[in-house]
Amino acid sequence: MTMNRSPASLGGSPAAKVPGETKTRVDSTPSRKRSRSDRASESPIKDQQPAKRRSPRRWNGDREENCIGKHNGSLANGKQLGSPKSPRKRLFGPSNQKPMWNPRDPAQMQAAKQALHLATPPANVVCREVEQKKVIDFCKACIQQSKAGSLYVCGCPGTGKTLSIGKVQEHLLVWSKEEEIQSPDILTINCTSLTSTTEIFGKMLVKFRPSSKITKNFSPLQHLQKIFSQKGQSSGRMMLIVADEMDYLITKDSSVLHDLFMLTTLPFSRCILIGIANAIDLADRFLPKLESLNCKPVVITFRAYSKDQILKILQQRLMVLGCDIFQSAALEFCARKVAAASGDIRRALDICRSAIEVLEAELKDPTEEKETEIVSFDHMDIAISKSCKSPLVNIIRSLPQHQQVIMCSLVRLFRQHKNSTTLGELKRSYLDICKSTQIRPIGMTEFADMCRALADQGLLELGNSRKDRSKKIKLKVDVSDITFAFKGIRFFQNCLE
Numbered sequence: 001m002t003m004n005r006s007p008a009s010l011g012g013s014p015a016a017k018v019p020g021e022t023k024t025r026v027d028s029t030p031s032r033k034r035s036r037s038d039r040a041s042e043s044p045i046k047d048q049q050p051a052k053r054r055s056p057r058r059w060n061g062d063r064e065e066n067c068i069g070k071h072n073g074s075l076a077n078g079k080q081l082g083s084p085k086s087p088r089k090r091l092f093g094p095s096n097q098k099p100m101w102n103p104r105d106p107a108q109m110q111a112a113k114q115a116l117h118l119a120t121p122p123a124n125v126v127c128r129e130v131e132q133k134k135v136i137d138f139c140k141a142c143i144q145q146s147k148a149g150s151l152y153v154c155g156c157p158g159t160g161k162t163l164s165i166g167k168v169q170e171h172l173l174v175w176s177k178e179e180e181i182q183s184p185d186i187l188t189i190n191c192t193s194l195t196s197t198t199e200i201f202g203k204m205l206v207k208f209r210p211s212s213k214i215t216k217n218f219s220p221l222q223h224l225q226k227i228f229s230q231k232g233q234s235s236g237r238m239m240l241i242v243a244d245e246m247d248y249l250i251t252k253d254s255s256v257l258h259d260l261f262m263l264t265t266l267p268f269s270r271c272i273l274i275g276i277a278n279a280i281d282l283a284d285r286f287l288p289k290l291e292s293l294n295c296k297p298v299v300i301t302f303r304a305y306s307k308d309q310i311l312k313i314l315q316q317r318l319m320v321l322g323c324d325i326f327q328s329a330a331l332e333f334c335a336r337k338v339a340a341a342s343g344d345i346r347r348a349l350d351i352c353r354s355a356i357e358v359l360e361a362e363l364k365d366p367t368e369e370k371e372t373e374i375v376s377f378d379h380m381d382i383a384i385s386k387s388c389k390s391p392l393v394n395i396i397r398s399l400p401q402h403q404q405v406i407m408c409s410l411v412r413l414f415r416q417h418k419n420s421t422t423l424g425e426l427k428r429s430y431l432d433i434c435k436s437t438q439i440r441p442i443g444m445t446e447f448a449d450m451c452r453a454l455a456d457q458g459l460l461e462l463g464n465s466r467k468d469r470s471k472k473i474k475l476k477v478d479v480s481d482i483t484f485a486f487k488g489i490r491f492f493q494n495c496l497e
Protein backbone atom coordinates (compact mmCIF):
# COMPACT_ATOMS: atom_id res chain seq x y z
CA MET A 1 0.00 0.00 0.00
CA THR A 2 1.37 3.38 -0.96
CA MET A 3 1.53 5.56 2.10
CA ASN A 4 2.33 9.18 2.58
CA ARG A 5 5.91 9.84 1.74
CA SER A 6 7.82 11.88 4.21
CA PRO A 7 11.38 12.30 2.99
CA ALA A 8 13.63 12.57 5.99
CA SER A 9 14.77 16.04 5.05
CA LEU A 10 11.28 17.39 5.41
CA GLY A 11 10.78 17.60 9.14
CA GLY A 12 8.28 20.25 10.25
CA SER A 13 9.86 23.08 12.12
CA PRO A 14 8.32 24.33 15.35
CA ALA A 15 6.22 27.42 14.93
CA ALA A 16 7.39 30.72 16.28
CA LYS A 17 3.87 31.80 17.12
CA VAL A 18 0.42 30.39 16.88
CA PRO A 19 -1.19 31.62 13.69
CA GLY A 20 -4.90 32.25 13.29
CA GLU A 21 -7.15 29.69 14.81
CA THR A 22 -9.25 27.43 12.62
CA LYS A 23 -13.01 27.28 12.40
CA THR A 24 -15.16 24.19 12.36
CA ARG A 25 -18.22 24.10 10.17
CA VAL A 26 -21.30 22.15 11.03
CA ASP A 27 -22.44 21.57 7.47
CA SER A 28 -20.67 21.15 4.18
CA THR A 29 -21.08 24.76 3.10
CA PRO A 30 -18.04 26.93 3.60
CA SER A 31 -18.64 29.28 6.47
CA ARG A 32 -17.24 32.78 6.57
CA LYS A 33 -13.52 33.09 6.70
CA ARG A 34 -12.01 34.53 9.78
CA SER A 35 -11.30 37.95 8.47
CA ARG A 36 -7.85 39.39 8.18
CA SER A 37 -9.15 42.40 10.02
CA ASP A 38 -9.75 40.17 13.01
CA ARG A 39 -6.17 39.15 12.75
CA ALA A 40 -5.00 42.68 12.29
CA SER A 41 -6.78 43.82 15.39
CA GLU A 42 -5.11 41.07 17.38
CA SER A 43 -1.69 42.50 16.73
CA PRO A 44 -1.82 46.25 16.90
CA ILE A 45 1.52 47.85 16.27
CA LYS A 46 2.66 49.14 19.61
CA ASP A 47 2.79 52.87 20.01
CA GLN A 48 6.32 54.04 19.70
CA GLN A 49 7.11 57.63 19.05
CA PRO A 50 10.07 58.44 16.86
CA ALA A 51 12.96 60.21 18.51
CA LYS A 52 12.29 63.42 16.67
CA ARG A 53 9.37 64.86 14.68
CA ARG A 54 9.74 67.86 12.51
CA SER A 55 7.05 69.61 10.54
CA PRO A 56 3.64 67.95 10.82
CA ARG A 57 2.37 67.04 7.39
CA ARG A 58 -1.05 67.15 5.91
CA TRP A 59 -2.61 63.76 5.21
CA ASN A 60 -4.21 63.05 1.86
CA GLY A 61 -7.18 60.90 2.79
CA ASP A 62 -7.99 59.26 -0.56
CA ARG A 63 -5.05 56.91 -0.63
CA GLU A 64 -7.21 53.86 -1.22
CA GLU A 65 -8.37 55.14 -4.58
CA ASN A 66 -4.85 56.19 -5.41
CA CYS A 67 -3.13 52.92 -4.93
CA ILE A 68 -5.69 50.17 -5.14
CA GLY A 69 -8.91 51.24 -6.71
CA LYS A 70 -7.64 52.81 -9.89
CA HIS A 71 -4.72 50.64 -10.72
CA ASN A 72 -5.58 47.23 -9.48
CA GLY A 73 -6.39 45.76 -12.85
CA SER A 74 -3.26 46.87 -14.60
CA LEU A 75 -1.07 45.94 -11.69
CA ALA A 76 -2.18 42.35 -11.81
CA ASN A 77 0.01 42.00 -14.87
CA GLY A 78 3.50 41.94 -13.42
CA LYS A 79 4.99 42.08 -16.93
CA GLN A 80 4.08 45.72 -17.09
CA LEU A 81 7.07 46.58 -14.99
CA GLY A 82 9.37 45.59 -17.77
CA SER A 83 7.37 46.71 -20.78
CA PRO A 84 8.89 49.47 -22.93
CA LYS A 85 6.14 51.93 -22.11
CA SER A 86 6.17 51.16 -18.42
CA PRO A 87 6.90 53.84 -15.82
CA ARG A 88 9.97 51.83 -14.91
CA LYS A 89 11.56 52.31 -18.32
CA ARG A 90 10.83 56.00 -18.15
CA LEU A 91 12.35 56.11 -14.70
CA PHE A 92 15.55 54.57 -15.97
CA GLY A 93 15.67 56.80 -19.03
CA PRO A 94 16.80 55.89 -22.52
CA SER A 95 20.48 55.35 -21.73
CA ASN A 96 22.31 53.63 -18.92
CA GLN A 97 22.76 56.83 -16.95
CA LYS A 98 21.88 56.73 -13.25
CA PRO A 99 18.13 57.17 -12.90
CA MET A 100 16.99 60.46 -11.51
CA TRP A 101 14.21 60.30 -8.98
CA ASN A 102 11.65 62.97 -9.57
CA PRO A 103 8.74 62.63 -7.13
CA ARG A 104 6.78 65.24 -9.08
CA ASP A 105 6.62 62.93 -12.08
CA PRO A 106 3.33 61.01 -11.72
CA ALA A 107 4.70 58.13 -13.79
CA GLN A 108 7.65 57.68 -11.43
CA MET A 109 5.39 57.90 -8.41
CA GLN A 110 3.15 55.30 -9.94
CA ALA A 111 6.10 53.02 -10.69
CA ALA A 112 7.24 53.28 -7.08
CA LYS A 113 3.81 52.37 -5.74
CA GLN A 114 3.53 49.60 -8.27
CA ALA A 115 6.80 48.05 -7.12
CA LEU A 116 5.33 47.84 -3.63
CA HIS A 117 1.88 46.69 -4.65
CA LEU A 118 0.68 43.31 -3.37
CA ALA A 119 -0.50 42.33 -6.83
CA THR A 120 2.93 42.94 -8.34
CA PRO A 121 4.68 39.59 -8.25
CA PRO A 122 8.26 39.94 -7.06
CA ALA A 123 10.98 38.68 -9.40
CA ASN A 124 12.40 36.58 -6.55
CA VAL A 125 10.76 35.36 -3.41
CA VAL A 126 13.55 36.26 -1.03
CA CYS A 127 13.67 34.98 2.57
CA ARG A 128 11.65 31.88 1.71
CA GLU A 129 14.38 29.88 -0.01
CA VAL A 130 14.55 27.21 2.71
CA GLU A 131 10.80 26.61 2.83
CA GLN A 132 10.54 26.52 -0.95
CA LYS A 133 13.39 24.03 -1.18
CA LYS A 134 11.67 21.73 1.31
CA VAL A 135 8.49 21.74 -0.76
CA ILE A 136 10.38 21.33 -4.03
CA ASP A 137 12.45 18.42 -2.68
CA PHE A 138 9.32 16.72 -1.42
CA CYS A 139 7.50 17.10 -4.75
CA LYS A 140 10.52 16.05 -6.79
CA ALA A 141 10.91 12.92 -4.69
CA CYS A 142 7.24 12.07 -5.22
CA ILE A 143 7.43 12.70 -8.97
CA GLN A 144 10.66 10.78 -9.47
CA GLN A 145 9.40 7.78 -7.51
CA SER A 146 5.85 8.09 -8.86
CA LYS A 147 4.59 8.05 -5.31
CA ALA A 148 1.73 9.94 -3.75
CA GLY A 149 2.23 12.14 -0.71
CA SER A 150 0.91 15.09 1.21
CA LEU A 151 2.28 18.28 2.64
CA TYR A 152 0.71 20.82 4.91
CA VAL A 153 2.04 24.37 4.66
CA CYS A 154 1.09 26.64 7.54
CA GLY A 155 1.98 30.00 9.01
CA CYS A 156 0.67 33.42 9.92
CA PRO A 157 -1.06 35.63 7.33
CA GLY A 158 1.20 37.47 4.94
CA THR A 159 4.19 35.18 5.35
CA GLY A 160 4.51 34.28 1.68
CA LYS A 161 2.84 30.84 1.67
CA THR A 162 0.67 31.30 -1.42
CA LEU A 163 3.41 33.19 -3.24
CA SER A 164 6.05 30.56 -2.46
CA ILE A 165 3.91 27.60 -3.46
CA GLY A 166 3.10 29.39 -6.73
CA LYS A 167 6.84 29.70 -7.41
CA VAL A 168 7.34 26.05 -6.49
CA GLN A 169 4.81 25.07 -9.16
CA GLU A 170 6.63 27.14 -11.77
CA HIS A 171 9.93 25.59 -10.71
CA LEU A 172 8.58 22.04 -10.93
CA LEU A 173 7.33 22.59 -14.47
CA VAL A 174 10.72 23.96 -15.59
CA TRP A 175 12.56 21.18 -13.77
CA SER A 176 10.45 18.38 -15.28
CA LYS A 177 11.00 19.83 -18.73
CA GLU A 178 14.76 20.03 -18.18
CA GLU A 179 14.88 16.51 -16.77
CA GLU A 180 12.59 15.28 -19.51
CA ILE A 181 10.27 13.85 -16.91
CA GLN A 182 6.53 13.99 -17.44
CA SER A 183 5.41 17.15 -15.69
CA PRO A 184 2.72 16.84 -13.02
CA ASP A 185 -0.80 17.84 -13.86
CA ILE A 186 -1.42 20.80 -11.54
CA LEU A 187 -4.70 21.86 -9.99
CA THR A 188 -4.68 24.92 -7.75
CA ILE A 189 -7.82 25.57 -5.75
CA ASN A 190 -8.52 28.41 -3.40
CA CYS A 191 -10.97 26.69 -1.08
CA THR A 192 -12.74 29.96 -0.31
CA SER A 193 -14.09 29.86 -3.86
CA LEU A 194 -15.85 26.52 -3.38
CA THR A 195 -19.58 26.60 -2.95
CA SER A 196 -19.49 23.43 -0.87
CA THR A 197 -16.59 21.65 0.70
CA THR A 198 -17.13 18.46 -1.30
CA GLU A 199 -16.92 20.44 -4.55
CA ILE A 200 -13.16 19.98 -4.34
CA PHE A 201 -13.54 16.32 -5.35
CA GLY A 202 -15.66 17.29 -8.36
CA LYS A 203 -12.96 19.75 -9.46
CA MET A 204 -10.26 17.13 -9.04
CA LEU A 205 -12.19 14.59 -11.06
CA VAL A 206 -12.92 17.05 -13.86
CA LYS A 207 -9.27 18.10 -14.01
CA PHE A 208 -7.70 14.68 -13.91
CA ARG A 209 -10.35 12.56 -15.60
CA PRO A 210 -12.33 14.94 -17.81
CA SER A 211 -13.82 11.96 -19.60
CA SER A 212 -15.16 10.35 -16.40
CA LYS A 213 -18.89 9.98 -16.51
CA ILE A 214 -20.43 11.18 -13.26
CA THR A 215 -23.13 8.68 -12.43
CA LYS A 216 -25.74 9.07 -9.77
CA ASN A 217 -24.44 5.96 -8.08
CA PHE A 218 -20.98 7.36 -7.44
CA SER A 219 -19.95 10.72 -6.07
CA PRO A 220 -16.80 12.39 -7.45
CA LEU A 221 -15.01 11.30 -4.27
CA GLN A 222 -16.01 7.69 -4.83
CA HIS A 223 -14.83 7.94 -8.44
CA LEU A 224 -11.45 9.20 -7.29
CA GLN A 225 -11.23 6.51 -4.62
CA LYS A 226 -11.96 3.89 -7.25
CA ILE A 227 -9.38 5.26 -9.66
CA PHE A 228 -6.69 5.28 -6.99
CA SER A 229 -7.55 1.86 -5.58
CA GLN A 230 -7.40 -0.24 -8.72
CA LYS A 231 -4.36 -1.01 -10.77
CA GLY A 232 -4.36 0.48 -14.25
CA GLN A 233 -7.17 2.93 -13.48
CA SER A 234 -5.08 6.06 -13.05
CA SER A 235 -2.88 7.47 -15.80
CA GLY A 236 0.87 7.47 -15.28
CA ARG A 237 0.95 11.21 -14.79
CA MET A 238 1.37 12.60 -11.28
CA MET A 239 -1.18 15.11 -10.05
CA LEU A 240 -0.26 18.06 -7.92
CA ILE A 241 -3.19 19.48 -5.99
CA VAL A 242 -2.67 22.76 -4.19
CA ALA A 243 -5.53 23.45 -1.80
CA ASP A 244 -5.03 27.01 -0.55
CA GLU A 245 -7.01 28.37 2.43
CA MET A 246 -7.61 24.76 3.34
CA ASP A 247 -9.23 25.62 6.67
CA TYR A 248 -12.36 26.26 4.60
CA LEU A 249 -12.69 22.52 4.22
CA ILE A 250 -13.08 21.91 7.94
CA THR A 251 -16.47 20.45 8.71
CA LYS A 252 -17.83 19.23 12.00
CA ASP A 253 -16.68 15.69 11.41
CA SER A 254 -13.59 16.70 9.34
CA SER A 255 -14.67 14.12 6.78
CA VAL A 256 -13.77 16.22 3.70
CA LEU A 257 -10.27 16.93 4.95
CA HIS A 258 -9.83 13.35 5.97
CA ASP A 259 -11.08 11.98 2.63
CA LEU A 260 -8.85 14.42 0.76
CA PHE A 261 -5.68 13.40 2.56
CA MET A 262 -6.67 9.73 2.42
CA LEU A 263 -6.70 9.96 -1.39
CA THR A 264 -2.92 10.26 -1.20
CA THR A 265 -2.66 7.01 0.73
CA LEU A 266 -4.59 4.75 -1.65
CA PRO A 267 -2.46 2.03 -3.26
CA PHE A 268 -2.45 3.43 -6.80
CA SER A 269 -2.74 7.06 -5.90
CA ARG A 270 -0.91 9.61 -8.04
CA CYS A 271 -1.79 12.62 -5.89
CA ILE A 272 0.68 15.01 -4.39
CA LEU A 273 -1.45 17.15 -2.11
CA ILE A 274 -0.24 20.50 -0.77
CA GLY A 275 -2.67 21.98 1.74
CA ILE A 276 -2.12 25.60 2.83
CA ALA A 277 -3.71 27.31 5.83
CA ASN A 278 -2.85 29.42 8.84
CA ALA A 279 -3.33 26.96 11.69
CA ILE A 280 -0.20 25.06 12.63
CA ASP A 281 -2.14 22.25 14.24
CA LEU A 282 -4.80 21.68 11.60
CA ALA A 283 -3.48 18.22 10.81
CA ASP A 284 -3.15 17.24 14.48
CA ARG A 285 -6.58 18.50 15.42
CA PHE A 286 -8.59 17.39 12.47
CA LEU A 287 -6.82 14.37 11.14
CA PRO A 288 -6.08 12.14 14.13
CA LYS A 289 -7.11 9.11 12.10
CA LEU A 290 -4.36 9.82 9.58
CA GLU A 291 -1.85 9.89 12.39
CA SER A 292 -3.03 6.53 13.66
CA LEU A 293 -2.49 5.20 10.13
CA ASN A 294 0.92 6.82 10.07
CA CYS A 295 -0.15 8.96 7.11
CA LYS A 296 0.14 12.38 8.68
CA PRO A 297 1.13 15.02 6.14
CA VAL A 298 4.57 16.52 6.37
CA VAL A 299 4.27 19.97 7.94
CA ILE A 300 6.23 22.99 6.69
CA THR A 301 5.87 26.10 8.81
CA PHE A 302 6.31 29.62 7.50
CA ARG A 303 7.40 31.73 10.44
CA ALA A 304 6.41 35.38 10.68
CA TYR A 305 8.90 37.61 8.85
CA SER A 306 11.56 39.15 11.06
CA LYS A 307 12.63 42.80 10.86
CA ASP A 308 15.63 41.95 8.71
CA GLN A 309 13.55 39.82 6.38
CA ILE A 310 10.92 42.53 5.95
CA LEU A 311 13.67 45.04 5.21
CA LYS A 312 15.24 42.72 2.66
CA ILE A 313 11.92 42.08 0.93
CA LEU A 314 11.15 45.80 0.73
CA GLN A 315 14.63 46.59 -0.59
CA GLN A 316 14.41 43.80 -3.12
CA ARG A 317 11.06 45.02 -4.42
CA LEU A 318 12.33 48.60 -4.66
CA MET A 319 15.46 47.54 -6.53
CA VAL A 320 13.52 47.56 -9.79
CA LEU A 321 13.38 51.36 -9.57
CA GLY A 322 17.14 51.71 -9.73
CA CYS A 323 17.32 54.63 -7.33
CA ASP A 324 16.69 55.27 -3.65
CA ILE A 325 13.29 56.66 -2.96
CA PHE A 326 13.22 55.86 0.78
CA GLN A 327 15.68 56.96 3.42
CA SER A 328 17.12 53.76 4.82
CA ALA A 329 16.05 54.80 8.33
CA ALA A 330 12.46 55.06 7.07
CA LEU A 331 12.44 51.54 5.65
CA GLU A 332 14.04 50.17 8.79
CA PHE A 333 11.46 51.91 10.94
CA CYS A 334 8.64 50.31 8.97
CA ALA A 335 10.27 46.86 9.08
CA ARG A 336 10.82 47.11 12.84
CA LYS A 337 7.24 48.15 13.55
CA VAL A 338 5.65 45.50 11.36
CA ALA A 339 7.92 42.73 12.64
CA ALA A 340 7.06 43.66 16.23
CA ALA A 341 3.35 43.57 15.46
CA SER A 342 2.69 40.66 13.15
CA GLY A 343 5.44 40.01 10.62
CA ASP A 344 2.80 40.36 7.91
CA ILE A 345 4.55 41.67 4.81
CA ARG A 346 1.26 42.96 3.38
CA ARG A 347 1.16 45.46 6.21
CA ALA A 348 4.71 46.65 5.49
CA LEU A 349 3.96 47.05 1.78
CA ASP A 350 0.75 48.99 2.53
CA ILE A 351 2.56 51.30 4.93
CA CYS A 352 5.36 51.99 2.45
CA ARG A 353 2.87 52.87 -0.27
CA SER A 354 1.07 55.14 2.16
CA ALA A 355 4.37 56.82 3.05
CA ILE A 356 4.94 57.56 -0.64
CA GLU A 357 1.51 59.19 -0.70
CA VAL A 358 2.40 61.29 2.34
CA LEU A 359 5.41 62.60 0.42
CA GLU A 360 3.24 63.12 -2.65
CA ALA A 361 0.67 65.13 -0.69
CA GLU A 362 3.40 67.20 0.92
CA LEU A 363 4.94 68.09 -2.42
CA LYS A 364 1.57 69.20 -3.74
CA ASP A 365 0.94 71.47 -0.76
CA PRO A 366 2.40 74.94 -1.39
CA THR A 367 2.27 75.78 2.32
CA GLU A 368 4.48 72.85 3.29
CA GLU A 369 8.16 73.40 3.82
CA LYS A 370 9.92 70.79 1.63
CA GLU A 371 12.79 69.14 3.39
CA THR A 372 13.36 66.13 1.21
CA GLU A 373 12.46 64.69 -2.14
CA ILE A 374 12.49 61.09 -0.91
CA VAL A 375 10.41 59.30 1.69
CA SER A 376 11.82 60.24 5.06
CA PHE A 377 11.50 58.87 8.56
CA ASP A 378 8.83 61.49 9.24
CA HIS A 379 6.76 60.47 6.23
CA MET A 380 6.98 56.86 7.36
CA ASP A 381 5.99 57.82 10.87
CA ILE A 382 2.83 59.49 9.57
CA ALA A 383 1.99 56.47 7.42
CA ILE A 384 2.47 54.12 10.37
CA SER A 385 0.34 56.34 12.59
CA LYS A 386 -2.42 56.46 10.02
CA SER A 387 -2.35 52.74 9.49
CA CYS A 388 -1.93 51.51 13.01
CA LYS A 389 -2.81 54.12 15.54
CA SER A 390 -5.97 55.58 14.07
CA PRO A 391 -8.64 54.74 16.65
CA LEU A 392 -11.29 54.84 13.94
CA VAL A 393 -9.49 52.38 11.71
CA ASN A 394 -8.91 50.13 14.72
CA ILE A 395 -12.59 50.31 15.68
CA ILE A 396 -13.67 49.34 12.18
CA ARG A 397 -11.11 46.55 12.05
CA SER A 398 -12.30 45.05 15.30
CA LEU A 399 -16.04 45.10 14.58
CA PRO A 400 -17.86 41.77 14.34
CA GLN A 401 -17.84 40.58 10.75
CA HIS A 402 -21.50 41.25 9.94
CA GLN A 403 -21.10 44.81 11.17
CA GLN A 404 -18.04 45.11 8.93
CA VAL A 405 -20.14 43.90 6.01
CA ILE A 406 -22.73 46.55 6.90
CA MET A 407 -19.95 49.16 6.79
CA CYS A 408 -19.00 47.87 3.32
CA SER A 409 -22.66 48.14 2.25
CA LEU A 410 -22.63 51.75 3.40
CA VAL A 411 -19.50 52.45 1.36
CA ARG A 412 -21.21 51.01 -1.71
CA LEU A 413 -24.23 53.24 -1.20
CA PHE A 414 -22.39 56.41 -0.22
CA ARG A 415 -19.88 56.08 -3.03
CA GLN A 416 -22.77 56.99 -5.29
CA HIS A 417 -22.66 60.53 -3.86
CA LYS A 418 -25.60 59.94 -1.56
CA ASN A 419 -25.87 61.79 1.72
CA SER A 420 -28.27 59.46 3.43
CA THR A 421 -30.10 56.19 2.96
CA THR A 422 -32.69 54.14 4.79
CA LEU A 423 -32.25 51.02 6.81
CA GLY A 424 -34.33 49.12 4.25
CA GLU A 425 -32.09 50.22 1.37
CA LEU A 426 -28.99 49.43 3.40
CA LYS A 427 -30.36 45.95 4.10
CA ARG A 428 -30.76 45.38 0.35
CA SER A 429 -27.18 46.43 -0.31
CA TYR A 430 -26.06 44.16 2.56
CA LEU A 431 -28.03 41.22 1.10
CA ASP A 432 -26.33 41.78 -2.28
CA ILE A 433 -22.94 41.48 -0.64
CA CYS A 434 -24.00 38.37 1.32
CA LYS A 435 -25.15 36.80 -1.91
CA SER A 436 -22.01 37.59 -3.87
CA THR A 437 -19.70 36.50 -1.05
CA GLN A 438 -21.84 33.54 -0.03
CA ILE A 439 -22.21 34.41 3.60
CA ARG A 440 -25.43 33.69 5.43
CA PRO A 441 -27.31 36.97 6.01
CA ILE A 442 -28.82 37.91 9.36
CA GLY A 443 -32.52 38.69 9.81
CA MET A 444 -34.06 42.17 9.86
CA THR A 445 -34.34 42.45 13.66
CA GLU A 446 -30.71 41.49 14.18
CA PHE A 447 -29.72 43.77 11.31
CA ALA A 448 -31.47 46.74 12.92
CA ASP A 449 -29.77 45.90 16.24
CA MET A 450 -26.41 45.89 14.53
CA CYS A 451 -27.08 49.26 12.94
CA ARG A 452 -27.95 50.57 16.42
CA ALA A 453 -24.65 49.19 17.73
CA LEU A 454 -22.81 50.96 14.91
CA ALA A 455 -24.65 54.18 15.72
CA ASP A 456 -23.69 53.79 19.40
CA GLN A 457 -20.04 53.66 18.32
CA GLY A 458 -20.46 56.88 16.37
CA LEU A 459 -19.94 55.26 12.98
CA LEU A 460 -23.37 56.14 11.65
CA GLU A 461 -26.43 58.18 12.57
CA LEU A 462 -29.77 56.44 12.84
CA GLY A 463 -33.07 58.32 12.42
CA ASN A 464 -36.10 58.03 14.71
CA SER A 465 -38.72 56.62 12.36
CA ARG A 466 -40.94 54.05 14.08
CA LYS A 467 -40.56 51.52 11.34
CA ASP A 468 -37.07 50.00 11.22
CA ARG A 469 -37.02 49.87 7.42
CA SER A 470 -37.73 53.59 7.07
CA LYS A 471 -35.12 54.73 9.59
CA LYS A 472 -32.78 57.24 7.96
CA ILE A 473 -29.08 56.47 8.03
CA LYS A 474 -26.16 58.85 7.64
CA LEU A 475 -22.53 57.86 7.58
CA LYS A 476 -20.53 59.61 10.30
CA VAL A 477 -17.08 58.60 9.10
CA ASP A 478 -15.16 59.08 5.89
CA VAL A 479 -15.63 56.44 3.21
CA SER A 480 -11.83 56.50 2.81
CA ASP A 481 -11.37 55.50 6.48
CA ILE A 482 -13.52 52.43 5.91
CA THR A 483 -11.77 51.44 2.69
CA PHE A 484 -8.43 52.03 4.39
CA ALA A 485 -9.38 49.79 7.32
CA PHE A 486 -10.19 46.96 4.90
CA LYS A 487 -7.23 47.54 2.64
CA GLY A 488 -5.43 44.34 1.65
CA ILE A 489 -8.17 42.09 3.06
CA ARG A 490 -9.40 40.07 0.14
CA PHE A 491 -12.84 39.28 1.53
CA PHE A 492 -13.65 42.94 2.14
CA GLN A 493 -12.10 44.03 -1.14
CA ASN A 494 -14.70 41.75 -2.75
CA CYS A 495 -17.44 43.28 -0.60
CA LEU A 496 -16.43 46.78 -1.63
CA GLU A 497 -16.27 46.08 -5.35
Ligand SMILES: Nc1ncnc2c1ncn2[C@@H]1O[C@H](COP(=O)(O)OP(=O)(O)OP(=O)(O)O)[C@@H](O)[C@H]1O
Pocket residue numbers: 117118119120121122124125126127128155156157158159160161162163164277278313317345346
Ligand atom coordinates in the same frame (compact mmCIF):
# COMPACT_ATOMS: atom_id res chain seq x y z
N1 LIG B 1 9.28 36.90 0.23
C1 LIG B 1 8.54 37.81 -0.40
N2 LIG B 1 9.09 38.65 -1.29
C2 LIG B 1 8.34 39.59 -1.92
N3 LIG B 1 7.03 39.76 -1.72
C3 LIG B 1 6.41 38.95 -0.83
C4 LIG B 1 7.14 37.94 -0.13
N4 LIG B 1 6.28 37.29 0.69
C5 LIG B 1 5.07 37.84 0.49
N5 LIG B 1 5.16 38.84 -0.42
C6 LIG B 1 4.06 39.71 -0.86
O1 LIG B 1 3.02 39.60 0.08
C7 LIG B 1 1.82 39.13 -0.54
C8 LIG B 1 1.14 38.19 0.39
O2 LIG B 1 1.85 36.97 0.44
P1 LIG B 1 1.08 35.58 0.43
O3 LIG B 1 -0.22 35.73 -0.27
O4 LIG B 1 1.99 34.54 -0.08
O5 LIG B 1 0.82 35.40 1.97
P2 LIG B 1 0.17 34.14 2.71
O6 LIG B 1 1.18 33.62 3.68
O7 LIG B 1 -0.37 33.20 1.71
O8 LIG B 1 -0.99 34.87 3.53
P3 LIG B 1 -2.44 34.30 3.96
O9 LIG B 1 -2.23 33.36 5.09
O10 LIG B 1 -3.15 35.53 4.38
O11 LIG B 1 -3.04 33.65 2.75
C9 LIG B 1 2.26 38.51 -1.85
O12 LIG B 1 1.27 38.62 -2.83
C10 LIG B 1 3.48 39.31 -2.22
O13 LIG B 1 3.10 40.48 -2.91
Ligand SMILES: [Mg+2]
Pocket residue numbers: 161162163244245
Ligand atom coordinates in the same frame (compact mmCIF):
# COMPACT_ATOMS: atom_id res chain seq x y z
MG1 LIG C 1 -2.30 32.74 1.14
